Amino acid sequence: MKIRLLEYHTQTTVYENTYGYNFDINGDLEESKQEIRTENYQVNLSEKWFNGIHISTAEIITQNAQDFYYESSQQHIGFLFCLNGSISYFNDAKTKHLLSLNHNQQNISAGQFNRVVFNISGKASYTYIQLTESYFSKVTNQCFIEQNGLTQNAITPEIELLLRTFEHPNYNGRMKRIFLESKIFELIISYLQKKEVAAVSIKEEDVRKILFAKQLIESNLQHPCSLMELSRKAGINDYKLKKGFKTLIGYTVFGYLYKIRMERAHYFLLHEKKSVNEVAFLVGYKNAQHFISAFKKHYALLPGSLNKNF
Secondary structure, three states, X not given: OEXXXXXXXXXXXXXXXXXXXXXXXXXXXXXXXXXXXXXXXXXXXXXXXXXXXXXXXXXXXEOOOEEEEEEEOOOOEEEEEEEEOEEEEEOOOOOOEXXXXXXXXXXXXXXXOOEEEEEEOOEEEEEEEXXXXXXXXXXXXXXXXXXXXXXXXXXXXXXXHHHHHHHXXXXXXXXXXXXXXXXHHHHHHHHHHHHHHHHOOOOHHHHHHHHHHHHHHHHOOOOXXXXXXXXXXXXXXXXXXXXXXXXXXXXXXXXXXXXXXXXXXXXXXXXXXXXXXXXXXXXXXXXXXXXXXXXXXXXXXXXXXXXXXX
16 A cells, blocks of 8 residues: 655655555554655645554645645545645546635545645645545445535534644554544544435425525624524525424524534634634624633633634
8 A cells, every 4th residue: 555745747756655455554553754845845744544544734835836646556535624725636637627625625535536636836734534445334334435526615613623633632652543533533423414414305495495594694693583584584484494404404593503603703713813802793792701601612612712722
């Protein structure tokens, strides 16, 4: 089992490593860190792997737009997260554009990224988590993931915080492996929950109305509608809205409102460095203390600590 990273145009090897079949190892955990510098780019790569799992985080800085070729000798189920910058992916001959991921976007797929060309201009970083098909089947009792094309989805704050733990877990040896695998389980559960919701059949007309209600919630956090107002504006009765919203979105109407408020608050605090009082107002809390309590309950940390810790 081998992974290689090359300069696409010159076919110069940037990095390569050989692993056991399905990333099998004899000990608890294998790790590697590499820093590659050339006149045109710098690659900082960190890897962790053990039976069935490979976790890599890379930061790539280029002087100009640079094409890289990535090749894995085995097909895997991949969870790809763009943490910063922008990355465009093409087939191995670079004749077809497959996907572009921007900051805070993710893609989950099976086998599409074992041979790809990707382009980076400036600075970008990503985390790529690979699960072998046998490992995924063992823990989920599913043999495959349906391939419905390559898509971009936003990384939720919960997943963003989870990804941060991969780089600096406060454990060693077997405990470190157990910790990392527990986080992999969280990712799998998150994926399977979304997959189950998407599989539920709802009338197309009702789906459109429910999604419109969802947009109304997202666009008016400061003055949210009551359930009756929301159903009237969406053109669907309140019972269908309640039942369909939970089935399609995975949350109750007001549970989703709370979730979006917390996610927007997290973004404002972490990325825009707004004050706690300002964020409380922006996401619809008249009382900042009520916001602080809700945020602490949701994320298990105080909102003001984001600026200090991250």
